[in-house]
Amino acid sequence: MLQATDLACLKGDRLLFRGLALTLGPGEMLRVAGPNGVGKTSLLRLLTGLTQPEAGEVSWHGTALRRSREDFHRALLYLGHSAALNDLLTPLENLHFACAAAGDADVDEEACMQALVRIGLARQLDLPARVLSQGQRRRVGLARLFLSFHRPLWILDEPFTALDVDAVADLAATLSDHCAAGGTVVLTTHQEAPFARAPQVLNLGAYAC
Known part of the structure; x- marks a missing residue:
């Protein structure tokens, strides 16, 4: 269970939001909504x-993150805006390295290849990441979801x-499957997606300062 209690977020000298609370259990998906600049990415971080946080606390299964950091990070997959790729490596090499660095040493190159093909990068497997478009770079990171x-x-x-459209549908199905299997998903998105069940929505603007 992921919980946040009375969270406040300060960015620079600006208080973005305060008084935020949430509780998410197994099988639940939360969409964080709000206008640009309200602090959606800051909340995810x-x-x-x-x-x-400037105030408040985040906890995982009842234990504050500051006291359970290693266990929490073994349970977490976080994909931010940045693709974080090595431009000299191929998508296959980047994905395999990312899995190994995260502690998923049992994920082999064949599994990575299948994930990249599924996300639509079959023709880019052996190209250096520096020649990929921004969308293709994004997909390399998203392939980690399938692993x-x-x-x-x-x-x-x-x-x-x-x-x-096809990739959106496949990714929405993957997120829905994860929740159906007892996982928990928190995401931001400006797009509509065909989830099996509509996610809960947190309007961050309601907590803006």
């Missing part, structure tokens, strides 16, 4: 423990950006 069902918590920042 608080929920992942990458940044600290991360063992991680119960997925936190995703605009995962549908630059995907075509």
Whole structure:
């Protein structure tokens, strides 16, 4: 269970939001909504423990993140805006390295190849990442979803950006399947997606300062 209690977020000298609370259990999906600049990405970074709140606390299964950081990060898959690719490596090499760096040493190159093909990069497997479009770079990161069902918590920042209709449908099905299997998903998106069940919606604007 992911919980946030009385969260406040300060960015620079500006208080973005305060008084935010949420509780998400197994099988639940939350869409964080609100206008640009309201703090959606900042909230996701608080929920992942990458940044600290100005006030309040985030906890995982009843334990504050600051006291359970290693266990929490083993349970978490976070995909932010940045593709974080090595431009000299291929998509296959980048994905395999990312899985290994995250501790998923049992994910082999064949599994990585299948994930990249599924996300629509069959023709780009052996190209250096520097020649990929922004949309293709994004897909390399998203391919990790197909290899991360063992991680119960997925936190995703605009995962549908630059995907075509078929890829959006496939990704929505993957997120729905993860929840159906007992996983938890938090995401931001400006796009409509065909989820099996409509996600809960958190309007961050209601907490804006």
